[in-house]
Amino acid sequence: MMENVLELERVSVKFGGLVALNEVDLTVRRGEILSIIGPNGAGKTTLFNIMTGIYTPTSGQIRYKNQLINKLKPYKRVGLGIARTFQNTRLLKNMTVLENVLVAHKEVNTEGVFASILARSSLKQKRQAIVQECMEKLEIVGLADKADQLAGSLPYGEQRLLEIARALATGCELLLLDEPAAGMNQTEKRELIKKILQLSKQYHIEVLLIEHDIQMIMEISDRIVVLNYGQKIAEGTPSEIQNDPLVIQAYLGGEVEA
Amino acid sequence: MNRKLFVLIIAALLLALPLLLGQVSEFWLHVMIMIGIFSILSMGLNVIIGYAGQFALGHAAFYGIGAYTAALLLINYDLSFWLVLPISAIVTGFFGFLLGTPVIRLRGDYLGIVTLGFGEIVRLIFVNWVDVTRGPMGLPGIPAPELFGYSFSGKIEFYYLILVLVVITYFVINRIVHSGIGLNMLTIREDERLAASIGIRPNKYKIMAFTIGAFFAGIAGAFWAAYISYVSPDAFRYLDSVNILAMVILGGSGNLAGSILGASILVVTPELLRYVSEYRMLLLGLAIVLMMIFKPTGFWGEKHRKLNFYGKVQKGEGK
Amino acid sequence: MLFQQITNGLTIGMIYALIALGYTMVYGILKIVNFAHGDIYMIGSFLGLFFLKELQVPLFVAFIFSAVVTALLGITIERAAYRPLRKADRIVPLISALGVSTFLISVAQLIWGTEMRPFPTSFGSKTYVVGSVTISEIQILILVLSCLLMVGLHLFVKKTKIGTAMRATSINLTNAALLGINTNRMISLAFAIGSALAACAGIMVGIYYNAVYPTMGYMAGINAFTAAVLGGIGSIPGAMLGGVLLGLVEALAGAYISTQYKSVISFAILIIVLLIRPSGILGKKEINKV
Numbered sequence: 001m002m003e004n005v006l007e008l009e010r011v012s013v014k015f016g017g018l019v020a021l022n023e024v025d026l027t028v029r030r031g032e033i034l035s036i037i038g039p040n041g042a043g044k045t046t047l048f049n050i051m052t053g054i055y056t057p058t059s060g061q062i063r064y065k066n067q068l069i070n071k072l073k074p075y076k077r078v079g080l081g082i083a084r085t086f087q088n089t090r091l092l093k094n095m096t097v098l099e100n101v102l103v104a105h106k107e108v109n110t111e112g113v114f115a116s117i118l119a120r121s122s123l124k125q126k127r128q129a130i131v132q133e134c135m136e137k138l139e140i141v142g143l144a145d146k147a148d149q150l151a152g153s154l155p156y157g158e159q160r161l162l163e164i165a166r167a168l169a170t171g172c173e174l175l176l177l178d179e180p181a182a183g184m185n186q187t188e189k190r191e192l193i194k195k196i197l198q199l200s201k202q203y204h205i206e207v208l209l210i211e212h213d214i215q216m217i218m219e220i221s222d223r224i225v226v227l228n229y230g231q232k233i234a235e236g237t238p239s240e241i242q243n244d245p246l247v248i249q250a251y252l253g254g255e256v257e258a
Numbered sequence: 259m260n261r262k263l264f265v266l267i268i269a270a271l272l273l274a275l276p277l278l279l280g281q282v283s284e285f286w287l288h289v290m291i292m293i294g295i296f297s298i299l300s301m302g303l304n305v306i307i308g309y310a311g312q313f314a315l316g317h318a319a320f321y322g323i324g325a326y327t328a329a330l331l332l333i334n335y336d337l338s339f340w341l342v343l344p345i346s347a348i349v350t351g352f353f354g355f356l357l358g359t360p361v362i363r364l365r366g367d368y369l370g371i372v373t374l375g376f377g378e379i380v381r382l383i384f385v386n387w388v389d390v391t392r393g394p395m396g397l398p399g400i401p402a403p404e405l406f407g408y409s410f411s412g413k414i415e416f417y418y419l420i421l422v423l424v425v426i427t428y429f430v431i432n433r434i435v436h437s438g439i440g441l442n443m444l445t446i447r448e449d450e451r452l453a454a455s456i457g458i459r460p461n462k463y464k465i466m467a468f469t470i471g472a473f474f475a476g477i478a479g480a481f482w483a484a485y486i487s488y489v490s491p492d493a494f495r496y497l498d499s500v501n502i503l504a505m506v507i508l509g510g511s512g513n514l515a516g517s518i519l520g521a522s523i524l525v526v527t528p529e530l531l532r533y534v535s536e537y538r539m540l541l542l543g544l545a546i547v548l549m550m551i552f553k554p555t556g557f558w559g560e561k562h563r564k565l566n567f568y569g570k571v572q573k574g575e576g577k
Numbered sequence: 578m579l580f581q582q583i584t585n586g587l588t589i590g591m592i593y594a595l596i597a598l599g600y601t602m603v604y605g606i607l608k609i610v611n612f613a614h615g616d617i618y619m620i621g622s623f624l625g626l627f628f629l630k631e632l633q634v635p636l637f638v639a640f641i642f643s644a645v646v647t648a649l650l651g652i653t654i655e656r657a658a659y660r661p662l663r664k665a666d667r668i669v670p671l672i673s674a675l676g677v678s679t680f681l682i683s684v685a686q687l688i689w690g691t692e693m694r695p696f697p698t699s700f701g702s703k704t705y706v707v708g709s710v711t712i713s714e715i716q717i718l719i720l721v722l723s724c725l726l727m728v729g730l731h732l733f734v735k736k737t738k739i740g741t742a743m744r745a746t747s748i749n750l751t752n753a754a755l756l757g758i759n760t761n762r763m764i765s766l767a768f769a770i771g772s773a774l775a776a777c778a779g780i781m782v783g784i785y786y787n788a789v790y791p792t793m794g795y796m797a798g799i800n801a802f803t804a805a806v807l808g809g810i811g812s813i814p815g816a817m818l819g820g821v822l823l824g825l826v827e828a829l830a831g832a833y834i835s836t837q838y839k840s841v842i843s844f845a846i847l848i849i850v851l852l853i854r855p856s857g858i859l860g861k862k863e864i865n866k867v
Contacts, residue, residue, distance in 0.1 A: 052455055078457030090452040092445060096565050103445045104456035108438035108568070113466070116437030117430050131569035148566060170457050313668055315675075360848060366667050367610040368806075368851050375799050375844040386837040496795055497682070500675050507672055539683035546676025551661045554669050 003030040005174060005206050006051065006082075011060030013046055013230075020046040022230045023060065028174065028208055033200050035209040035217045038227035039250065044210045045087055047227070048176050051208075052084050053077045064174070079106075083172030085163035087179050087210075093152030097143055100151045100162055101134040104169040137165040140203075141195060156183040164195070174206045175199065181213050189213065193220055218242070226250065272421060276414045287413040289529055291485065294420035295478050296521035298427045300505035301514050302474030307503070308511030309435050310467035311447025312362070313370045316377030317502045320472040322384060322494030324350040324479020329397045329489045330390065339403035339484055346480035347473050354472020355465060362464040377499050384491035396490025400483050416485050423481060424518075427474055432514055434470065436567045443467060444512075497539060504546050510556030519558055580710045582832045583825065588716045588785070590824020591723035595778035596801030597808070597816035598730065599651075599771025605747035605811040606760075606767055609667070612674035613654060614775060615798020616681035619791060621647040621776025622783045623689055630697050640780055644773040651772030652765045660761075678794075685791035693790040696783045719781045726774060727817050734813060743767065747811065796840055800827075803847040809860025818858060 006028040013021040021043045028034050036044050049055045050062065053074035062069050064080055072080075083104075092100050102108055107130050115123055138144040141161040146154065151162060160180050167175055177196070181189050197220060199205045211217050217224060218238045226234040226241060228250040234241055241247055276287060303317045328346040331337050337345075361372050384391050391397065402410045403419070410416060434440060445453045446460045453460050483489050501524060509520025528538040549556070596618050603611045624643040628634050634642065658677045662670045704713045734740035746753040746763040754760045782797070783789045800823060808819025823843055831839035850857060 054451065054455070073459075074451075074454040075457050075459045078455065083457075084455060086452075090449055092448045092452075094448075095444065098566055099441065099568065102438075102568055103441050103453075103458070106457065108441060109458055111438030113434060113439065113470075116439055117433045119433055119437075127569045150565075166456060313671065360852065364851055364855075367671055368855070370612070370671055371610060371799065371802055372844075372848055372851065375847060378796065378799065379841050379844055382838065382840065496792070497679065500679050503672070503675065536687055537683070539679055540687065543676045543678070543680030543683060546679065547658045547673050550665075550669050550673040550676065551658075554662075554665060 004028070005030055005065060006208075007061075007063045008047075008051075009061045009063070011050060011057045011062060013043075013050060013055055014058045020230050021050070021057070024227070024230075024232050026225055026232065026235075028206050029223075031200070031204065031206065032222040033196065033207045033209060033220055035211060035221040035224045036227060037211065037214070037217060037224060041229075042227040043230040044227055045178060046230075048084055048178055048208075048210065051077075051176060052082060078170050078172070081171065081173035082176065083167035083170040083174070084176035085160065085167055085178055085180060087182070089156075089159045089163055091151040091159055091162060091166075093150065095151060096147065097138065097149055097151055097154065097162055098131070098134060098147040101137055101165050101169045102130065104166045105130055105134060106171055134165075134169055137168045138162075140168065140198070141165045142191070157185070157188045160184070161192075161195075168199075168205075172205065174208065176208045176210075178210045179212065180209070181211055181216055189216060192216075196220055276417055284413055287417055289525060291413065291417055291420050293518075293522050293525045294417075294424045295482055295485075296502065296505060296525055297424050297518045298474050298478040298481075299502050300509065300517040300521050301427055301431050302471040302478075303502055304506045304511060304514060304517045305431060305435065305443075306467045306471040307506055308513065308517075309440060309443040309447065310464055311443075312464055312467060313366050314373040314468070314471070315370045315499055315503060316357075316373040316375075316380070317471070317475060318494040318496075318498035319377040319380035320350050320354060320475035321479045321482070321498070321502075322380055322489075322491070323353050323472075324476030325483040325489045325493070326384060326391060326397070326479075327476070328480035328483040329400050332400050332484065333397060339401075339480075340405075343477065343480045347476035350476025350479065351469045351473030354468040354470075354475075357472075358465040358468030362461050362468070374496065374499070377494075377496060381491050381494055384494070391491075394491060396488055396492075398488045400487040400489070402487065403484050410484075416481075420481060420485075423477060427477065428514060428518075431470070431474070435514070436564065438568065439463065439466065441568055500546075501542065504542060506556075507546065508549055508556055510559035513556075513558045516556055516558035520556070578709075578832070580708070582828045584710050584712055584716065586825035586828030587821060588719050588824070589828065590804075590821035591719050592778045592782055592785075592797075592820070593801045593804040593823050594817045594820025595723055595726065595774045596797060597805040597820045598727070598813065599775050600802050600805040601808075601810055601813060601816040602747075602767040602771050604805070605813075606743075606750065606764055607659070607663075607670075609659070609670045610674070610802065611659075611768075611771075612671060612798075613658075613677035613681060614771065615794030615796075615801065616678045616685075617647060617651055617654070617772050617794070618775035618779045618797060618801075619685060619789075619794035620650060620681055620779075621772070622779030622789045622793065623685055623791075624776065625780035625783060626689075626694065626696060626789050636698060636700055640777055643776045643780060647776035647779075648769040648773040651768035655765060655768045660764075682791050682794075689789075689791065691791060693788045695787050696789060698784060700784065715781065715784050719785065722777065722781065726777060730770065730774070731813065739766070799847075800840070800843050803843045803850075806847060806855075806857055807850050809857030812857070812859045815857055815859035 004027045008024055008026040010023045010025060011021060012019065012023055036047060038044055046055065050057050053072055056071060064082065069077060107126065135144055135147065138147055141164050143158060143161055143165060151159065154162060164180065181192055184192060193216060196207055200207050221238055223236065224238055224241045225232060226247050233246050233250060234244045275290065299317060299321055306312050306314045324346045327349045328342050331342045331345060332339065357376055361369055364372060385393055442458045442463050445458055446463055450460050505520035505524050506517055508523060510516030599614045600611060603609065621643050624646050625639045628639040628642045629636065654677055658673045659670050662673055700714065702713065704711050734744060742758045743763050743766060745756065746758055746760050750760055804819035804823045805816045807823060808815030823846065826846065827839050827843055830842045
């Protein structure tokens with residue numbers, strides 16, 4: 001039995017006269033890796049933005065675990081278990097790798113004024129436990145030994161991994177990755193694929209992926225959704241998508257990527 | 259170890275200062291007290307500007323609210339100063355909360371001008387609400403604090419009082435900015451949208467910053483009222499707000515010790531240049547512009563931030 | 578009473594509009610709020626006083642001299658305090674502007690003292706009665722000259738080649754530079770025009786209230802900025818509309834609600850506009866891209 005985690009029903013987004021998304025239906029099922037592909041400007045990132053609450057849809061419904069979340073503020077959606085990374089990495093460059101993960105941890109966000117002034121030993125123990133947990137997230141992406149470095153000093157590929165660790169620290173159950181492999185070389189990409197699969201299989205996190213690297217997409221996706229000009233033009237398993245004439249046309253007619 | 263020694267020496271010097279200075283000059287004791295007041299003000303403003311990244315310009319208004327609250331309570335209700343001090347801080351903190359709530363949605367420059375306007379409104383109320391504030395004439399005859407039946411009569415008592423208050427302020431704010439709250443504030447300062455997308459509620463922390471900043475301005479204000487025993491609208495003008503801002507910026511925003519440094523520089527320099535005292539504000543303006551051009555992070559800026567203050571990675575981990 | 582207040586409101590509204598134009602033109606191009614603009618207006622007013630009193634020139638010559646000198650001051654300020662910071666964080670030029678503002682206020686205090694000074698001209702005191710409305714010569718001057726200046730600016734921006742280049746610069750600084758427009762010159766021009774208009778406003782206010790003082794730019798600056806935001810910051814017609822509206826609201830509120838707290842009203846308007854419709858009446862909405 002397949003359970004739906006996230007459901008989009010006829011979701012549209014308009015900016016003035018510009019239609020960024022047009023009546024898109026989409027579901028993320030329990031345990032899957034779902035990829036979204038499409039030419040530049042197809043509305044992929046807009047899709048992420050409405051899922052995370054940066055934009056609200058002009059019409060349509062978004063449900064997460066059967067709860068309507070259309071109007072929910074971004075930070076509340078994080079609380080429900082949705083986390084993301086950004087196409088252009090958004091790290092706190094002057095803070096350490098560890099701190100970049102810490103800021104996303106729930107317990108850090110609930111620390112009170114008086115507790116932090118008194119800083120009793122119970123709080124210190126709690127903080128140590130939080131640091132421990134965040135170190136584990138860094139362990140997963142393989143950045144644990146760089147915890148004390150400034151985030152801005154990391155090479156590009158590692159910055160993307162750090163964004164994943166940060167998203168994990170929110171305690172997310174649905175992870176939205178916006179072009180995680182951009183700027184990575186082949187070896188780094190292989191590592192990334194392994195990690196995404198690990199997150200999905202070992203940690204049971206649903207992964208929603210925007211990516212241009214078709215080879216990678218075909219390798220790790222359970223299903224693929226194709227967007228073009230804000231519309232969903234195809235949906236299916238990697239092999240179905242590979243043979244879909246509409247997809248081929250969209251890619252050949254538009255800008256060829258990957 | 260070296261650092262501890264350094265702190266001890268400074269502490270001993272500060273404690274012994276009245277003995278060294280007392281006979282020589284009441285005047286320099288006054289200067290030290292003013293440094294103390296402005297240190298508290300600029301540390302509070304640093305929470306708002308340096309940590310939460312909110313460009314607020316009306317800090318003198320909070321200072322004024324604290325001073326007037328204390329003055330009115332001390333004159334009209336015959337309360338103990340030790341009670342009035344926390345009350346003034348809480349009242350002022352509440353005003354910070356009230357102002358913060360509507361304006362936090364505003365972006366940098368807009369926020370600046372709105373808080374600037376707020377400062378002027380508060381001053382207008384001091385000037386025009388004559389029944390309560392006596393308008394431009396101000397409120398004289400504020401009774402001095404008493405401790406164990408002993409009344410504060412000289413500068414030395416006030417010097418030790420402000421020293422204690424500065425230490426408490428530093429201690430408390432330092433704990434706050436080096437906690438989860440501080441981490442969240444820094445995140446909001448750097449990238450508000452990112453903060454929201456990793457579960458931080460930006461408005462909560464911005465309002466918190468305003469409340470904390472105002473709270474400590476209230477302490478400084480209450481102290482000032484008791485120290486000078488007179489308040490009038492003149493001490494809480496636009497230029498006073500700019501002066502406090504300059505202390506935060508010159509010292510280095512995002513660094514508490516920097517605020518004390520900034521307060522010291524901007525209180526002492528005009529006194530050293532007394533023969534050109536008319537040029538005080540002129541030089542201040544010039545200094546601000548030059549600082550922005552050549553060293554926008556201030557003397558002790560971000561580079562001195564303690565890394566991984568929230569918790570260190572235990573040795574032997576991570577391999 | 579009502580018509581009298583409307584006349585007074587229009588008068589002061591025109592002044593706000595003139596100052597607001599300076600905020601809006603600079604913001605339109607550089608996207609910074611020139612916090613020192615109110616103080617530029619103050620300096621313009623003092624310069625007018627200086628030319629009238631010390632050099633004994635006729636009033637219209639004082640206007641021209643003061644406008645020219647203030648324009649040069651505006652250009653200099655941009656060169657010295659803002660241009661080096663163009664690549665810096667948004668907050669940096671703001672703080673620099675505060676420094677400039679402090680600097681200008683203390684320069685005025687050093688030269689002219691901290692007290693209010695009267696304006697030594699016999700012009701403007703004569704009044705006319707039209708129906709139930711009393712209108713003074715200076716009010717007529719403010720209404721007429723402000724209208725002329727604004728129409729002139731409008732024509733300049735819309736009809737001349739330089740004006741078109743200026744508009745292109747305010748739409749997109751980088752693109753304008755690619756088109757071969759000397760954008761630095763356009764920025765200087767915006768500062769020059771804004772400052773000159775502020776100087777004219779300063780002299781007229783000086784005569785109107787018969788008072789000039791170093792901190793006069795502070796509240797006028799906040800009011801004019803409110804006007805610019807109300808009309809839609811970055812929009813030239815918006816600044817004019819915003820100024821007139823604010824002047825009217827303030828005059829009516831001052832007459833029917835409270836004189837002492839009439840500046841509270843403009844402040845309240847500012848907050849409300851910024852919270853509800855930050856793009857103002859005539860401004861365009863900015864789309865925030867992620």
